[in-house]
Amino acid sequence: MSGLKELKNRIGSVKSTQKITKAKQMVAAAKLRRAQEAAEASKPYASRMANVVANLTASMGDGSGGPKLLAGSGDDKVHLLVVMTAERGLCGGFNANTAKAARLKIEELKADGKEVKIITVGKKGREVLKANYENLFIDHVDLGDAKDKFTPFAIGLGQDLTARFENGEFDVATLIFSEFKNVLTQNPVAKQLIPAEAPDDAETIDLGDAIYAYEPSEPEILEALLPRYLNTQILSAMLENAAGEQAASMTAMDNATRNAGELIDSLTLQYNRARQAQITKELIEIISGAEAL
Amino acid sequence: MADKLHFSLVSPARELFSGEVDHVIAPGSDGEFGVLVNHAPFMTTLKNGVVRVEDNGETTMRLFVRGGFADVTPAGLTILAEEAVNLDSVSVESVQKEYDEAHRALLAEGKDGPHVHALEEQVAYLEDLKAALVN
Numbered sequence: 001m002s003g004l005k006e007l008k009n010r011i012g013s014v015k016s017t018q019k020i021t022k023a024k025q026m027v028a029a030a031k032l033r034r035a036q037e038a039a040e041a042s043k044p045y046a047s048r049m050a051n052v053v054a055n056l057t058a059s060m061g062d063g064s065g066g067p068k069l070l071a072g073s074g075d076d077k078v079h080l081l082v083v084m085t086a087e088r089g090l091c092g093g094f095n096a097n098t099a100k101a102a103r104l105k106i107e108e109l110k111a112d113g114k115e116v117k118i119i120t121v122g123k124k125g126r127e128v129l130k131a132n133y134e135n136l137f138i139d140h141v142d143l144g145d146a147k148d149k150f151t152p153f154a155i156g157l158g159q160d161l162t163a164r165f166e167n168g169e170f171d172v173a174t175l176i177f178s179e180f181k182n183v184l185t186q187n188p189v190a191k192q193l194i195p196a197e198a199p200d201d202a203e204t205i206d207l208g209d210a211i212y213a214y215e216p217s218e219p220e221i222l223e224a225l226l227p228r229y230l231n232t233q234i235l236s237a238m239l240e241n242a243a244g245e246q247a248a249s250m251t252a253m254d255n256a257t258r259n260a261g262e263l264i265d266s267l268t269l270q271y272n273r274a275r276q277a278q279i280t281k282e283l284i285e286i287i288s289g290a291e292a293l
Numbered sequence: 294m295a296d297k298l299h300f301s302l303v304s305p306a307r308e309l310f311s312g313e314v315d316h317v318i319a320p321g322s323d324g325e326f327g328v329l330v331n332h333a334p335f336m337t338t339l340k341n342g343v344v345r346v347e348d349n350g351e352t353t354m355r356l357f358v359r360g361g362f363a364d365v366t367p368a369g370l371t372i373l374a375e376e377a378v379n380l381d382s383v384s385v386e387s388v389q390k391e392y393d394e395a396h397r398a399l400l401a402e403g404k405d406g407p408h409v410h411a412l413e414e415q416v417a418y419l420e421d422l423k424a425a426l427v428n
Contacts, residue, residue: 041306041307041308042305042306042307044301044303044307044308044311045303045304045305045306045308045373046305048301048303048364048371048373049373051371052336052362052364052371052373055364055366056336151305152411211334212334212335212336213333213334213335213336214335214336214337215321215322215323215335215336215337215338216322216323216337216338220338221336221337221338221362224338224362225362228375232305235305
């Protein structure tokens with residue numbers, strides 16, 4: 001009879017797990033909508049900013065002689081990777097995929113003989129990369145209390161990176177994060193932050209013969225623009241990451257709920273069969289007992 | 294005039310305006326400037342101030358921007374503001390409240406706090422915004 005009781009307990013526990021995953025899925029769905037809206041609302045600014053940077057750099061020629069954030073340090077030895085992941089687990093392969101992309105990039109850079117430094121953003125990425133690359137860590141940014149205040153966080157990180165760059169701590173900074181394509185797909189991508197690079201898909205406008213006029217002056221504008229461009233890139237990466245995390249979490253929890261349902265079905269079948277077998281056995285015992293009289 | 298200027302104003306949080314207008318007057322860091330259609334390519338930083346949008350000789354919209362950039366290309370005028378609000382959508386009272394809060398936070402922070410700079414900027418911004426609202 002212990003078999004029956006055990007089965008019943010298991011069904012009970014799977015059912016409560018299912019309730020939890022179901023609740024988590026709904027929470028993720030609600031959060032996803034907000035995160036997605038925030039990510040989309042910031043897109044016009046980011047893309048226009050990219051266009052402006054593209055225009056400026058196009059009109060500047062090769063960029064040498066410009067500010068260091070654009071021209072680079074003139075070297076390519078020390079690479080800084082900013083690996084951005086989520087603060088929590090339970091979101092399927094979301095963190096693992098980003099970490100894997102980071103690992104590939106690290107190995108690639110190492111194979112090229114570069115020095116690699118890592119700043120992790122978000123707890124999960126740190127945990128995963130710690131195993132192999134702890135000696136490369138130079139800093140960690142906790143997203144724990146960022147919640148909805150991504151802007152100050154992005155600005156803080158941007159300033160931190162700029163300061164480190166000016167101190168000569170690295171030559172090239174690359175951000176690795178999850179690009180939010182849609183609810184089902186999030187791809188880890190690497191984006192070069194320093195020296196600043198305009199995205200390939202930015203529209204440059206043909207000015208014809210006209211010459212850009214700058215006020216106060218081109219270097220001053222670039223000086224004001226580039227740190228903001230950096231912050232904007234970090235901010236949109238953060239927002240996309242947040243949306244991706246919720247989307248991945250929602251999908252993972254949806255799968256978990258479905259699996260729990262299947263498990264409950266098969267356990268219930270097993271339970272009913274066992275119960276039926278027991279009843280039959282008892283009946284046979286009674287009948288054969290009666291016959292023996 | 295059939296031709297209109299394509300004007301868009303975006304802040305990191307959202308796109309505040311995008312459309313065709315006659316005339317936009319913006320607070321450049323070296324002085325206020327107006328943009329009509331077919332303006333020569335021009336780029337400038339902005340200071341805190343009011344961006345006025347005019348259509349058919351009337352001011353149709355007043356937006357307060359907190360620094361940023363204006364980029365004039367043959368395609369139109371784009372303003373990238375650090376922060377922007379439509380002056381029609383805020384009241385003097387709510388701004389005053391925010392201002393008081395920021396001011397209090399600044400006093401609480403003391404002279405050497407890590408956020409002093411950011412708070413001072415916030416206070417200056419709200420002060421300018423308040424002044425723009427009163428006018």
